[in-house]
Amino acid sequence: xxxxxxxLNTLIVLICLMFISNTIxxxxxLATKLGYDANAKLLIIHADDLGxxxxxxxxxIKAMESGSVNSGSIMMPTPWVLEIxxxxxxxxxxxxxxLHLVLTSEWKNYRWRPVSSKEMVPSLINEHGYFHxxxxxxxxxxxxxxxxxxxIELAYAMGIEPTHLDSHMGCLLWTNQEIFKVxxxxxNAYNLPxxxxxxxxxxxxxxxxxxxxxxSENQEVIINQNFTISEAEYANGSESYYINVLKSLKPxxxxxxxxxxxxxxxxxxxxxxxxxxxSTWRQVDFDFFxxxxxxxxxxxxxxILVNWRDIKKTLxx
Amino acid sequence: xxxxxxxLNTLIVLICLMFISNTIxxxxxLATKLGYDANAKLLIIHADDLGxxxxxxxxxIKAMESGSVNSGSIMMPTPWVLEIxxxxxxxxxxxxxxLHLVLTSEWKNYRWRPVSSKEMVPSLINEHGYFHxxxxxxxxxxxxxxxxxxxIELAYAMGIEPTHLDSHMGCLLWTNQEIFKVxxxxxNAYNLPxxxxxxxxxxxxxxxxxxxxxxSENQEVIINQNFTISEAEYANGSESYYINVLKSLKPxxxxxxxxxxxxxxxxxxxxxxxxxxxSTWRQVDFDFFxxxxxxxxxxxxxxILVNWRDIKKTLxx
Numbered sequence: 228x229x230x231x232x233x234x235l236n237t238l239i240v241l242i243c244l245m246f247i248s249n250t251i252x253x254x255x256x257l258a259t260k261l262g263y264d265a266n267a268k269l270l271i272i273h274a275d276d277l278g279x280x281x282x283x284x285x286x287x288i289k290a291m292e293s294g295s296v297n298s299g300s301i302m303m304p305t306p307w308v309l310e311i312x313x314x315x316x317x318x319x320x321x322x323x324x325x326l327h328l329v330l331t332s333e334w335k336n337y338r339w340r341p342v343s344s345k346e347m348v349p350s351l352i353n354e355h356g357y358f359h360x361x362x363x364x365x366x367x368x369x370x371x372x373x374x375x376x377x378x379i380e381l382a383y384a385m386g387i388e389p390t391h392l393d394s395h396m397g398c399l400l401w402t403n404q405e406i407f408k409v410x411x412x413x414x415n416a417y418n419l420p421x422x423x424x425x426x427x428x429x430x431x432x433x434x435x436x437x438x439x440x441x442x443s444e445n446q447e448v449i450i451n452q453n454f455t456i457s458e459a460e461y462a463n464g465s466e467s468y469y470i471n472v473l474k475s476l477k478p479x480x481x482x483x484x485x486x487x488x489x490x491x492x493x494x495x496x497x498x499x500x501x502x503x504x505x506s507t508w509r510q511v512d513f514d515f516f517x518x519x520x521x522x523x524x525x526x527x528x529x530x531i532l533v534n535w536r537d538i539k540k541t542l543x544x
Numbered sequence: 545x546x547x548x549x550x551x552l553n554t555l556i557v558l559i560c561l562m563f564i565s566n567t568i569x570x571x572x573x574l575a576t577k578l579g580y581d582a583n584a585k586l587l588i589i590h591a592d593d594l595g596x597x598x599x600x601x602x603x604x605i606k607a608m609e610s611g612s613v614n615s616g617s618i619m620m621p622t623p624w625v626l627e628i629x630x631x632x633x634x635x636x637x638x639x640x641x642x643l644h645l646v647l648t649s650e651w652k653n654y655r656w657r658p659v660s661s662k663e664m665v666p667s668l669i670n671e672h673g674y675f676h677x678x679x680x681x682x683x684x685x686x687x688x689x690x691x692x693x694x695x696i697e698l699a700y701a702m703g704i705e706p707t708h709l710d711s712h713m714g715c716l717l718w719t720n721q722e723i724f725k726v727x728x729x730x731x732n733a734y735n736l737p738x739x740x741x742x743x744x745x746x747x748x749x750x751x752x753x754x755x756x757x758x759x760s761e762n763q764e765v766i767i768n769q770n771f772t773i774s775e776a777e778y779a780n781g782s783e784s785y786y787i788n789v790l791k792s793l794k795p796x797x798x799x800x801x802x803x804x805x806x807x808x809x810x811x812x813x814x815x816x817x818x819x820x821x822x823s824t825w826r827q828v829d830f831d832f833f834x835x836x837x838x839x840x841x842x843x844x845x846x847x848i849l850v851n852w853r854d855i856k857k858t859l860x861x
Contacts, residue, residue: 281654281813306623310653310813336627337598342673344661355626355701356659384672493810496598496627 257449257480260541261533266478269533270525271450272516273484274299275327276395278308280337282494286487286513288314291322294517295525296487298534300327300393303378304339304358312385323534325391325419326382328375328410330366330398332358337497343377362398368405375399375413391535392421404430408440415444418543420535422482423448449538451479458503465511466520473524480533487513574766574797577858578850583795586850587842588767589833590801591616592644593712595625597654599811603804603830605631608639611834612842613804615851617644617710620695621656621675629702640851642708642736643699645692645727647683647715649675654814660694679715685722692716692730708852709738721747725757732761735860737852739799740765766855768796775820782828783837790841797850804830 258267274287277299284307290296301311301324315324330351332338338357341348345356350367351374353359359366382389392414394400399410400422407430414421425448428437441447460468472483488494488509498505515521525532575584591604594616601624607613618628618641632641647668649655655674658665662673667684668691670676676683699706709731711717716727717739724747731738742765745754758764777785789800805811805826815822832838842849 281810285809285813306656307654307813309655313653336630337624338626339623340657344663346661346663355698381672489809491810492602492806492808493598496602496624 257538257541258478261537263531263533268476268478268528268530269480270473270476270530271298271480271482271534272296272532273482274487275393275484276486276488277301277311277324277327278303278305280305280488280493280497281307281310282491282497283307283486283488283509284310284314286489286509290487290513290516294487294513295521295532296485296516297532298323298325298390300325300391301382301387301389302327302329302339302395303381304329304332304342306337306339309385312382312387315388316386319388323390323536324387325393325535326379326387326389327393327395328378328399329395330358330371330374331361331396333360333396333501334497335500341374341377342381343374348374362396362402364403364406366402366406368409371399371406372409372413375409379413379417389417389419390539392417392419394422400424400427401430411441411444411446414446420449420538420542421446422450422453424450424453447542449480449542450482452477452481453484454481455484461503461508461511465508466515469515469521470524473521473528473530476528476530485512485516487516489513574855574858575795578854580848580850585793585795585845585847586797587790587793587847588615588797588799588851589613589849590799591804592710592801593803593805594618594628594641594644595620595622597622597805597810597814598624598627599808599814600624600803600805600826601627601631603806603826607804607830607833611804611830612838612849613802613833614849615640615642615707617642617708618699618704618706619644619646619656619712620698621646621649621659623654623656626702629699629704632705633703636705640707640853641704642710642852643696643704643706644710644712645695645716646712647675647688647691648678648713650677650713651814652817658691658694659698660691665691679713679719681720681723683719683723685726688716688723689726689730692726696730696734706734706736707856709734709736711739717741717744718747728758728761728763731763737766737855737859738763739767739770741767741770764859766797766859767799769794769798770801771798772801778820778825778828782825783832786832786838787841790838790845790847793845793847802829802833804833806830 258269259265272295274296276283277287278301287299315322340356341351345352348370350370351358399406407427423446428434431437454472456465456468486504486509490506490510494506494509575586576582589612591613593600594604595618604616632639657673658668658675662669665687667687668675716723724744740763745751748754771789773782773785803821803826807823807827811823811826
């Protein structure tokens with residue numbers, strides 16, 4: 228078969244249109260379900276690590292109340308969790324607070340233990356009973372489920388009504404398929420949306436296996452683009468990274484994971500010997516998302532802030 | 545029998561001398577054992593609550609290294625204990641650090657759990673798994689022993705070599721005889737001196753029963769006078785209280801329990817809604833025991849600072 232140039236051009240345009248249509252179909256559905264234009268640029272600006280320290284709590288609350296941050300997630304095993312639980316209770320109908328499920332305790336001189344008893348989760352802890360410092364696939368999957376359930380139950384017992392689930396340091400997302408499945412199953416069990424990206428299909432033998440699993444657990448890929456600053460990008464300047472993310476945001480639902488905190492004595496003590504995600508890093512996050520510059524870019528770029536509460540209402544009726 | 549005035553006066557003088565001799569005999573023994581004059585005024589200036597927060601840790605370390613504080617005790621279940629454990633390891637031969645054994649978690653939005661599993665110590669915890677806020681005699685004595693042993697074992701596992709034992713909020717000292725006995729037995733089991741005052745005999749049917757118990761556990765009343773500022777005294781001015789304590793110190797071994805900390809964001813968050821032992825209270829403690837005024841009074845009053853390490857060496861060979 229021989230195609231003339233005009234027909235070839237038409238075919239290319241058609242293929243491109245099909246590709247674009249396919250790419251934004253997920254977003255289109257969610258955006259319209261949420262009441263926005265199918266091509267809207269939707270964004271969640273999400274404060275991780277709530278509960279980890281007083282500095283993180285008060286900076287994140289400030290950035291949610293007076294800045295551009297509109298969501299966050301709570302680490303139940305951390306020392307300052309009751310402060311955020313009290314905040315959640317006092318803002319029951321408005322807050323957007325999920326659970327930042329925890330399997331790690333990464334700081335040198337300031338650590339926390341599982342919510343469940345050490346005898347029940349021996350593979351999750353070190354010789355002093357604290358969580359391991361980093362994600363590891365040596366953890367027992369049944370123990371992971373015991374501990375994550377304990378964290379979720381503690382949240383409800385403290386009066387927190389979580390709007391979503393996600394994962395501290397991504398341990399539940401990238402370690403292995405079995406741990407990811409526990410995470411998704413728990414989200415389904417508690418009828419909560421959770422952070423799932425399409426790239427997590429890498430954990431499965433095929434895309435279809437991944438999609439079938441999500442379907443069986445009433446979950447779906449919600450976030451089209453998930454951003455968090457890397458060490459290299461931080462070294463090059465956080466502000467330019469964040470400005471670039473906002474100015475090049477694509478249609479669909481994106482999430483920007485940040486860590487607002489005050490660069491004070493407590494935070495410097497917590498992050499000692501660890502400049503990455505350290506005290507000045509968190510202050511810079513706070514400063515940018517409190518700035519007028521950020522607010523202006525969001526407006527100029529027609530970025531619509533949506534939150535997990537709306538997503539939960541829409542998808543988890 | 546009729547006594548003339550001269551004989552009566554002689555008798556009174558004799559009785560007074562016997563009384564004075566009896567009163568300082570304990571101190572005399574300890575003072576001379578420690579290498580000092582029998583009538584020396586010996587003092588431990590002791591920072592409680594180490595580990596409770598970063599603010600408390602760095603202020604107490606500063607007050608021990610550059611101020612007049614010469615001893616302290618560590619709360620093993622607290623979030624910042626690893627920071628003090630690291631300090632203890634780096635000052636193995638010089639530090640004077642005991643264990644401030646814990647049965648309570650008293651702050652509103654910042655709490656800690658037992659070191660042992662919740663299933664093993666159900667009477668020690670509230671509905672969220674934290675220690676109760678205050679001392680209570682509803683705790684099970686066997687569970688108290690399980691938890692205190694776990695705290696002591698954790699200290700050694702973290703490389704701390706405790707110089708003594710005492711009790712956070714005094715729960716082990718004043719609640720009831722059974723709990724006090726657990727405390728003293730553990731001190732004996734680990735061959736450590738511990739804070740015992742003669743007034744604790746109130747827990748026993750008689751002085752002799754109290755003394756027999758102490759003897760059976762190789763312990764003795766070490767501290768003749770134990771001072772800690774009350775809410776009323778704080779309201780009247782901490783500095784004048786401390787100056788008065790130092791200027792009226794009697795011969796024998798006294799201990800002054802203080803709580804140095806910085807009045808910063810973290811400490812204000814920790815002690816929110818609780819001015820007693822609050823953030824400014826701790827800053828005032830820090831300021832006085834860092835002052836030249838304090839140093840000068842100690843010198844002028846011929847007060848000799850001794851520590852628990854020396855007492856341990858002398859009494860626990």
